[in-house]
Amino acid sequence: MGAGVQSSTLLTLSAEGILPKVDYAIFADTGWEPKAVYAHLDRLEREVAEPAGIPVFRVTSGNIRNDALNPDHRFASMPLYILNKDGRPGMTRRQCTGEYKIKPIKQKVRDLLGYPHPTRVPKGVFVEQWVGISTDEFHRAKDADVKYMRNRHPLLDLGWSRADCIRYLTSLGLAETPKSSCLGCPFHGNAQWRHIRDTSPSEWADVVEFDAAIRQGNARANASGNRLLGEAFLHRSRVPLSEAPIDHVTAAERAARQIAADDASELENGVVDGCSPWACRGDADALTQDDFGLAT
Numbered sequence: 273m274g275a276g277v278q279s280s281t282l283l284t285l286s287a288e289g290i291l292p293k294v295d296y297a298i299f300a301d302t303g304w305e306p307k308a309v310y311a312h313l314d315r316l317e318r319e320v321a322e323p324a325g326i327p328v329f330r331v332t333s334g335n336i337r338n339d340a341l342n343p344d345h346r347f348a349s350m351p352l353y354i355l356n357k358d359g360r361p362g363m364t365r366r367q368c369t370g371e372y373k374i375k376p377i378k379q380k381v382r383d384l385l386g387y388p389h390p391t392r393v394p395k396g397v398f399v400e401q402w403v404g405i406s407t408d409e410f411h412r413a414k415d416a417d418v419k420y421m422r423n424r425h426p427l428l429d430l431g432w433s434r435a436d437c438i439r440y441l442t443s444l445g446l447a448e449t450p451k452s453s454c455l456g457c458p459f460h461g462n463a464q465w466r467h468i469r470d471t472s473p474s475e476w477a478d479v480v481e482f483d484a485a486i487r488q489g490n491a492r493a494n495a496s497g498n499r500l501l502g503e504a505f506l507h508r509s510r511v512p513l514s515e516a517p518i519d520h521v522t523a524a525e526r527a528a529r530q531i532a533a534d535d536a537s538e539l540e541n542g543v544v545d546g547c548s549p550w551a552c553r554g555d556a557d558a559l560t561q562d563d564f565g566l567a568t
């Protein structure tokens with residue numbers, strides 16, 4: 273449960289008895305969610321989960337912000353926008369979803385099943401995992417990559433779109449459900465960056481400071497001699513966040529950066545598939561079981 277619109281809807285449908293009651297909800301905490309997400313999670317737990325007898329487990333692999341800036345800590349990289357020395361654009365590989373979301377969830381699931389890592393989970397033993405994917409994003413629905421988890425997508429079974437979820441949450445006084453992701457996630461579109469800047473000065477100062485701090489890459493890589501040959505940025509314009517063109521996307525800018533039409537809307541709304549543990553973008557960040565030694 274990321275505590276965004278779709279997973280909040282699933283929890284609430286279950287708590288209300290419209291869907292069968294789930295045994296548990298699991299929130300993977302990267303340590304750097306917006307304050308609004310933590311507040312919403314607290315409220316969901318207090319007003320929805322607890323009265324229904326659904327335990328909410330908060331699991332974590334650490335604090336993604338601190339780990340990026342700590343030279344003594346191994347860091348699973350965020351998908352940063354890179355400007356190489358020769359001016360070519362690039363991106364760092366996304367490992368953070370696997371490290372900070374998938375890994376602690378799998379560990380918790382194994383604990384709940386009674387087969388903590390590295391114990392082998394016997395054949396035929398599995399959890400049914402509900403993933404909040406609505407009809408407008410049905411292409412994101414995927415099977416789990418381990419046999420001890422079987423994914424179900426109840427919102428697809430119900431035929432509910434994101435708009436249906438928002439209507440439902442609104443009818444229950446949960447209209448303010450925020451978008452869940454790390455505060456400084458590079459997948460943010462301009463709309464999300466503006467929202468942070470315009471509604472939360474302290475969080476804006478936090479992401480601007482972080483953006484400047486990772487300009488030469490993450491601290492561990494630098495400390496171990498693997499310096500980034502170029503510069504890293506949170507905003508896809510590859511301009512420091514404090515100066516990035518988050519208010520406007522001009523035609524000239526688009527042409528200059530040769531951004532395809534699809535990408536232009538990403539500039540505003542963020543990467544469509546964003547960060548979801550169970551519905552990753554199908555590109556370079558495909559995660560394998562072996563990445564975390566949790567396959568057995």
Ligand code: SF4
Binds near residue numbers: 453
């Ligand atoms: S929200 Fe962004 S930064 Fe955070 S884990 Fe997901 S991809 Fe990484």
